[in-house]
Amino acid sequence: MPTLATDRLRRHGAAPLEGPLVTAAHDGRRIVVAAADAAAAALGLRAGMPLAQAQALVPGLAIHPAAPDADAAALGRLATWCLRYAPLSAADAPDGIWLDVTGCAHLHGGETKLLRDLAGRLATQGVAARAAVADTPGAAHAVARFATPKEKGEKGGGVFPFPSPFASSLPFLFVVPIGETPAALAPLPIEALRMPPAHADGLRLLGFECVAQLAATPRAPLTRRFGPLVATRLDQALGTVFEPIVPVFPPELVQARLSFVEPLLTAEAFAAVIARLTCTVCTALEKLGQGARRLDLLFERVDGSVQCLRIGTARPSRDPRHLARLLGEKLERVDPGLGVEAMRLVVPLAEPLAYAQASVPLAEAESADQDVSALVDRLENRLGAALVWRAAAVESDVPERSVRRVPALAPPRRTTWPADLPRPVRLLDPPQPVDAMALLPDQPPVAFTWRRVRHRVRRADGPERIAGEWWKRAGEVRSVRDYFQVEDEEGRRFWLFRRGDGEDVATGDLRWFLHGFF
Amino acid sequence: MDLSIPNPPAAGPPAAGLIETLRARIARIGHSPPRPRGPALLLGPPIDAVLLGGGLSLGALHEAAGAGPDTEHGAAAALFVAGILARQSGPVLWVVEHADLFAPGLAAAGLHPDRVIYAEAGKPDAVLQAMEEGLRQPDLAGVVGEIGGRLTLTASRRLQLAAETAGTIAFALRRSRKHDDPALAEPSAAVTSWRIAALPSPPPLPHTPDTPGLGRQRWRLELLRCRGGSGKKSWIVEACDATGRLGLVADAGDGSAAPAWRRSA
Numbered sequence: 001m002p003t004l005a006t007d008r009l010r011r012h013g014a015a016p017l018e019g020p021l022v023t024a025a026h027d028g029r030r031i032v033v034a035a036a037d038a039a040a041a042a043l044g045l046r047a048g049m050p051l052a053q054a055q056a057l058v059p060g061l062a063i064h065p066a067a068p069d070a071d072a073a074a075l076g077r078l079a080t081w082c083l084r085y086a087p088l089s090a091a092d093a094p095d096g097i098w099l100d101v102t103g104c105a106h107l108h109g110g111e112t113k114l115l116r117d118l119a120g121r122l123a124t125q126g127v128a129a130r131a132a133v134a135d136t137p138g139a140a141h142a143v144a145r146f147a148t149p150k151e152k153g154e155k156g157g158g159v160f161p162f163p164s165p166f167a168s169s170l171p172f173l174f175v176v177p178i179g180e181t182p183a184a185l186a187p188l189p190i191e192a193l194r195m196p197p198a199h200a201d202g203l204r205l206l207g208f209e210c211v212a213q214l215a216a217t218p219r220a221p222l223t224r225r226f227g228p229l230v231a232t233r234l235d236q237a238l239g240t241v242f243e244p245i246v247p248v249f250p251p252e253l254v255q256a257r258l259s260f261v262e263p264l265l266t267a268e269a270f271a272a273v274i275a276r277l278t279c280t281v282c283t284a285l286e287k288l289g290q291g292a293r294r295l296d297l298l299f300e301r302v303d304g305s306v307q308c309l310r311i312g313t314a315r316p317s318r319d320p321r322h323l324a325r326l327l328g329e330k331l332e333r334v335d336p337g338l339g340v341e342a343m344r345l346v347v348p349l350a351e352p353l354a355y356a357q358a359s360v361p362l363a364e365a366e367s368a369d370q371d372v373s374a375l376v377d378r379l380e381n382r383l384g385a386a387l388v389w390r391a392a393a394v395e396s397d398v399p400e401r402s403v404r405r406v407p408a409l410a411p412p413r414r415t416t417w418p419a420d421l422p423r424p425v426r427l428l429d430p431p432q433p434v435d436a437m438a439l440l441p442d443q444p445p446v447a448f449t450w451r452r453v454r455h456r457v458r459r460a461d462g463p464e465r466i467a468g469e470w471w472k473r474a475g476e477v478r479s480v481r482d483y484f485q486v487e488d489e490e491g492r493r494f495w496l497f498r499r500g501d502g503e504d505v506a507t508g509d510l511r512w513f514l515h516g517f518f
Numbered sequence: 519m520d521l522s523i524p525n526p527p528a529a530g531p532p533a534a535g536l537i538e539t540l541r542a543r544i545a546r547i548g549h550s551p552p553r554p555r556g557p558a559l560l561l562g563p564p565i566d567a568v569l570l571g572g573g574l575s576l577g578a579l580h581e582a583a584g585a586g587p588d589t590e591h592g593a594a595a596a597l598f599v600a601g602i603l604a605r606q607s608g609p610v611l612w613v614v615e616h617a618d619l620f621a622p623g624l625a626a627a628g629l630h631p632d633r634v635i636y637a638e639a640g641k642p643d644a645v646l647q648a649m650e651e652g653l654r655q656p657d658l659a660g661v662v663g664e665i666g667g668r669l670t671l672t673a674s675r676r677l678q679l680a681a682e683t684a685g686t687i688a689f690a691l692r693r694s695r696k697h698d699d700p701a702l703a704e705p706s707a708a709v710t711s712w713r714i715a716a717l718p719s720p721p722p723l724p725h726t727p728d729t730p731g732l733g734r735q736r737w738r739l740e741l742l743r744c745r746g747g748s749g750k751k752s753w754i755v756e757a758c759d760a761t762g763r764l765g766l767v768a769d770a771g772d773g774s775a776a777p778a779w780r781r782s783a
């Protein structure tokens with residue numbers, strides 16, 4: 001992935017999508033280009049070039065500070081993701097990933113299709129990649145980085161490139177057939193052998209240009225001059241020395257499984273199993289100091305199919321009774337068919353959960369601090385997370401915008417609305433048009449008709465003028481609403497407004513609306 | 519157990535002691551205790567005197583509904599309930615069928631937005647289930663459910679039992695598209711049943727009746743049913759203030775809120 005650093009910045013939205021982009025780092029003496037994207041490379045910018053020179057070459061160059069740690073972390077995550085293709089995967093700093101696809105390629109339809117799929121998925125995520133399959137990790141490393149289709153075409157052997165399915169990624173995907181490794185490596189430059197730049201410069205001084213020349217040279221003088229590294233790399237690439245790759249291990253999922261002698265059918269039996277599984281899982285979570293945020297319960301049926309229940313919690317939890325109850329409430333959605341042979345409880349998402357000091361408060365706990373997360377979990381699993389909320393005050397005079405829904409367990413905000421402005425307890429959304437009679441410009445209506453019922457206004461208060469928020473919508477630059485709180489002859493109170501200030505037609509069309517009840 | 523009823527005196531009002539004995543006996547027979555356990559919320563001396571237990575009992579289900587055209591939205595009833603809960607401390611679960619509550623309006627009755635958790639259930643059945651979930655949670659200040667249409671005896675009994683077990687006050691805010699829907703008056707297991715109707719309010723400044731403006735809203739608070747209590751009663755009150763307290767109106771029709779010396783005069 002030659003442009004991983006810049007691709008990562010773009011993926012996270014930190015950098016503009018268009019135009020040349022480089023990252024800059026301090027090399028001890030001056031600030032240099034640490035990585036350049038494809039557009040910058042096309043303009044002649046390379047890693048290691050002084051930043052001042054780069055800026056002189058390309059005016060308006062986008063520059064971001066290099067973050068090697070974040071790049072390494074991203075590479076590690078990407079290596080973990082690559083486990084979908086093969087069981088062994090390793091990050092090859094700074095910009096590569098090794099995958100041992102031995103015996104796995106056919107699962108993806110062959111090596112060619114695997115590479116195409118891999119590069120395609122990376123390209124849709126905005127990461128450009130070059131990839132190669134070869135007999136040894138060293139050879140794959142060299143071919144992926146240094147082979148070009150043109151060279152291959154001339155030599156006619158070894159490497160079979162094919163175009164990437166996505167034009168945006170670099171069109172370099174190679175498959176080196178078994179036994180063709182020496183031929184594929186021969187034309188590559190000596191830098192392909194993963195040696196320090198000092199070694200490569202030294203070899204070039206001695207007249208070595210490509211791997212073929214190096215392979216044909218006696219080893220002893222080379223080893224005396226450059227140490228054992230050059231020969232080792234060559235042997236590793238050619239496969240005469242075995243090179244293990246240190247794989248990443250997927251984060252281990254906390255899970256528990258129970259299989260039964262006789263298939264289970266009844267809800268009571270499932271509930272008993274759930275109680276045991278949650279206990280096991282919660283013990284495991286406690287050892288890790290974690291709490292579950294999401295739980296999957298899989299029912300393995302006799303006929304081979306699997307049914308799944310998923311629950312989520314608003315806060316990490318490892319209370320077996322709470323989790324068992326959440327699962328138990330969804331049991332009715334499970335179709336046991338002819339019976340369930342085994343049940344498995346998996347925790348796909350867990351978060352750290354520390355012990356809390358239980359204390360006896362001196363005073364009554366503050367209302368908002370009380371723990372209602374168990375209730376919120378039960379409601380959210382029953383109704384859906386979007387349908388359980390708290391209201392939060394927003395600094396806006398427009399009634400519809402003065403309330404925002406926040407998650408039910410959001411920290412208390414301790415803010416409320418101004419107490420001196422009358423606000424109804426029920427709000428009609430959208431406001432309903434009414435026919436009203438009122439004196440212009442600012443008298444409350446004498447009577448209004450809503451749903452064919454005429455209400456005579458006995459008392460009224462107002463107007464409260466609310467101007468449009470022009471910084472939110474251009475159409476509200478001049479719009480105005482005049483709100484009146486009116487009481488009819490029965491004593492019911494309504495919240496009416498008139499669009500417009502009653503004098504200037506540009507502020508509104510003078511129509512009346514009912515917006516709420518007190 | 520001796521179930522024979524002691525012979526009442528041949529004439530005159532029954533002795534107070536006899537009624538107490540009978541009440542105690544009924545309490546032993548039936549499940550529902552005529553005297554609600556736990557503390558009670560005060561609404562005002564004349565109202566509390568009628569309510570069994572000296573106030574609105576916590577750990578019980580109460581019903582509230584609007585009257586006349588307000589039956590559909592129940593705005594006054596919602597404010598009444600919000601005011602009662604505002605005087606408690608702790609989180610409140612407010613289950614609605616469809617969200618048309620306006621939080622600033624509830625805040626004006628003293629119910630701070632941080633205290634209220636809203637749950638939008640979508641269906642009447644789901645409202646009842648969500649209310650029950652809320653009543654299973656300890657240390658809630660109260661649970662409110664907006665129930666459109668019928669509330670069956672079974673459903674209300676479940677809620678009443680849950681509220682009794684949890685010691686949490688629960689409100690069924692009854693709504694209906696029909697004005698004064700008879701379905702709302704059907705018997706239920708709720709301990710009290712209220713109807714709140716708006717009344718024309720007096721001028722904001724009593725000495726200058728022509729001043730425009732609005733004073734505090736007035737309600738007719740009707741106690742339709744009260745378990746273990748007497749029949750219908752009604753009071754005229756001033757709507758909740760910013761701390762959720764009702765105001766008793768001194769010039770109410772029956773003069774019940776006026777000082778005793780004036781009543782006797």
